[in-house]
Structure formats: structure tokens, C-alpha cells
Amino acid sequence: MINVKWWARPAEYLDVWQAMQAFTEARDGGTPDEIWLVEHRPVYTLGQAGKPEHILNSGSIPVVQSNRGGQVTYHGPGQVLAYCLIDLRRLGIYAKEYVELLEKGVIGVLKELGLARACCKAGAPGVYVPMEQDDLAKIAALGIKIRKGCAYHGVALNVAMDLSPFLGINPCGYEGLRTVDLRTCGISIPFEQAGDLLALRLSQVFEGYGSGVR
Template structure:
């Protein structure tokens, strides 16, 4: 796997999405996997099967319908997105296992940052922490696309951001879902530190799989 790299911050969503698709379409069995770390300009993204009714009030924030799985989410400054361009077939990873890997790494990173109580929520992909009124609040979201065994899109972790735009949508298609960031959990953190740690742990997780490269 190549080393992870940061895109210039903040990065427009459409620019990065197009680059991901081009990389995926051009790659073959010898192409190294990459992890791109991105902090986006404000944008709502709606998954391939996403329902527009989950966008309540987009205001001045653009809405982009993309090709990942999942419903609607928000990307913006203070959130790190790790786009994982991975040859799943070469690593022998199935889709459900891949989702579990991303969630496990997110929980590991949150624990290392000092965020307590990170967990999963049955039937709702992503990572959650205790929020208000004994409800779970979402702190990390997943959205993936697999084409011919190659995965792209990835994992978004809320670090230190303005959470207000999440009120303009039903986050991930769930009405009233609370969202939170690392700072809101009482932990001092910044996007670069959290992103670099996330990339290191992702690389370590993928390195645990035997790569089979055709001769």
C-alpha cells in the first residue's frame, strides 16, 4: 500500500470524487492501494439509493448525488474523511468484513484520542457515542462503493466542526439522529492529528491481510 496523503484543504467534493473514480477505473491488479485524507468544503452528499426527502433544508449548501451506498450526510471543515482506494479481491476481504474493519478502526482511533464509549448500533452502520438524553450520537459515518472488486469512498470522522448543518437533513436517513464530534466529547483534537492517526491505523488493519498479486 502507498502511504496515505492529504489533499489540499479544504477540498471541493466533486473534485475528489471524480479523482477517486478515475483512479478506480484506471487501476489493475498491480496498482497499489491508497488512502486519501480530505477535509471538504461544505456539502451534502446523497447516496446512490438515497431519498431526497431526507434533505430537509439544504440552504446555501450544495447537494451532490453520488455513487456511494447510504443516505444523506454532511461533509465540512473540521471533519476528516479517509477515502480508502482498496483492492478487496487482492486482500481477500468481503464487503461486510470491510465495513466491520472500517468501523473497528474508527472505534480504535476514538479510544486512542480519549473518547469514551464508542460503539456500534445494530442495523445502523457507523460509530456512535453517548449523547444527550441517553441517546446515541453519531460521530463517524461510512459510505462505500465497490466496483469490480475495487473499493472507494470510505469513512468520515467528526473532529472539530460546526454541527449545525446536520440539522438540515435526516443524517444517514434517520429522523432526529444526534450527531457529535470529538471536541463535543470533551477531548481536545484537531483534524490533522486525528486524520494522521486514522490513516496509520487503517494501513495497519489492511496490512494484516495477505496480498495476492497475480504474476
């Protein structure tokens, strides 16, 4: 059973990041997995291999060097973060498989909401939707950290947000990558409902993996 918890909104990135690290350091083989649902104050985060040149114009938005994988991304109001605190060793999941499970959970949500063509993109982790001329736009980003066989950080789904801060960066290190949200795609859903659905679908893919259901 995976425990799902909402953080008070909006949350400071550093507060949640420090709490994830503390949780991971303190857990043992019997600690239940958790998914934290979070909406952040505006912040740019750089992954461990993040290149500062991918930040084009941060303006008044703070930049935080994080320990997750990946390049630069933006978090802010209207975007739901599902921070997945998962014991990969206990479930027998390797990092590559874990990324695929995160993507599978998000795609399940999007298809349930009517975006039947949501997909992954080879060599570019995350979830995308086809737009005009079938160009792919990113609707969900992910970044993970694995410590002692346990994962934290997770996936960010754009629900209904001001997308303009993404113009201040090369999202995930890709110049000109278009970023969209559910609202842009014609999907109207209450923020909390989107978060609850995301946590449910992620829980199902993790628990299905653990039970041998693929």
C-alpha cells in the same frame, strides 16, 4: 504498504470523487492501495439509494447525488474524510467485512483518544458514542462503492466542526439522529493529527487482515 496522501484543503467534493473514480478505473492487480485524507467545502451528498425527503433544508449548501452507498450526509470544515482506495479482491475481503474493518479502525482511534465506549449500532453503519442517558450520537459516517473488486469512498470522522448543517437533514436517513464531534466529547486534537491517526489505524486493520491477523 498503503500510501497515505493529504489533499489540499478545502477540497471540492466533485473533484475528489472524480479522482477516486479515475484511480479505480486505471488501477490493476499491482496498484498499491491508498488512503486520501480530505477536508471538504460544505456539501450534502446523497447515496445511490438516497431519498430527497431526508434533506429537510439545504439552505445555501449544495447537494450532490453520489454513487456511494447510504443515504444523506454532510461534509464540511472540521471533518476529516479518509477515502480508502482498497483492492478488496486482493485481500479477500467481502463488502460486509470491509464495513466492519472501517468501523474497527475508527473505534480504535476513538478509544486511543479516550472514548472507550465508542461502538457500532446494529443495522446502522457508522460509529457512535454514548451521550446523556446513554443515547447514542453519531461521530463517524461511512459509505462505500465497490467497482471491479476495488473499494472507494470511505469514512468521515467529525473532529471540530459546525454541527448545525446536520439539522438540515435526517443524517443517514434517521430522523432525529444526533451528530457530535470530538470537540463536543471533550477531545481537543489538531485536525491533521486526527487525520494521520485515522489513516494509521485504518492501514493497520487492512494490513492486519491481509497478513491473516484478525
